[in-house]
Amino acid sequence: MNNIWEPIINIIREYSKNNKNHSVEKIFALQQSLQPYLDKYDFIKTEKLPYGRYLVHKDIDNDFNIQIDVFSENYTGQIHCHETWGILHVFRGFLFVEDWEELSNNKFRMRSGSILNPGSSQTFCPPVSDWHKVSSSNSKYQVISMHIYGNGFNIDKGIYLDSEYNRKEGKRSNFKEIDSINRILKNKIFSDLTNIYLGQKN
Numbered sequence: 001m002n003n004i005w006e007p008i009i010n011i012i013r014e015y016s017k018n019n020k021n022h023s024v025e026k027i028f029a030l031q032q033s034l035q036p037y038l039d040k041y042d043f044i045k046t047e048k049l050p051y052g053r054y055l056v057h058k059d060i061d062n063d064f065n066i067q068i069d070v071f072s073e074n075y076t077g078q079i080h081c082h083e084t085w086g087i088l089h090v091f092r093g094f095l096f097v098e099d100w101e102e103l104s105n106n107k108f109r110m111r112s113g114s115i116l117n118p119g120s121s122q123t124f125c126p127p128v129s130d131w132h133k134v135s136s137s138n139s140k141y142q143v144i145s146m147h148i149y150g151n152g153f154n155i156d157k158g159i160y161l162d163s164e165y166n167r168k169e170g171k172r173s174n175f176k177e178i179d180s181i182n183r184i185l186k187n188k189i190f191s192d193l194t195n196i197y198l199g200q201k202n
């Protein structure tokens, strides 16, 4: 296998090809089918990486893209949305996730909170509110997570709320070199993943 992320890319590509309308139920089913594969990506715990985002895959028709985020210590993000479906999966460390919803113009309230540990993931899909906020406070290990976004995702510009809950647009940071992510994966996943993937195909 040339690309160690290929099993993930293939499952999402297959889903996107067969589904043009999305729902929380469908994205949750996709999340479930990805779980056995995502579970296999085992990162060396202690090695630190430059924080930022790393591009795993961008679909040629922009039906989906896959990114990895490496968080700085005590990172607290802004409330933001992606206006498309998404799956968030944690590989290392843990993330605090707040889910928010818009009540009326400029009025927002938090509706739930979760703590995602390694191996945990979360799904969202509009029109159910996809406003959320993540933070990495108190995580012992540097947090590494995967973010899968659906069709129409703007890879360059993000939508977020300022402290007065006004909607703003901001430029996203540039991608960093994915090889530095691949390098700190434990080698055994190559053969494990190939075996599972081929096993399911046959």
Ligand SMILES: [Fe+2]
Pocket: 080, 081, 082, 132
């Ligand atoms: Fe997000």
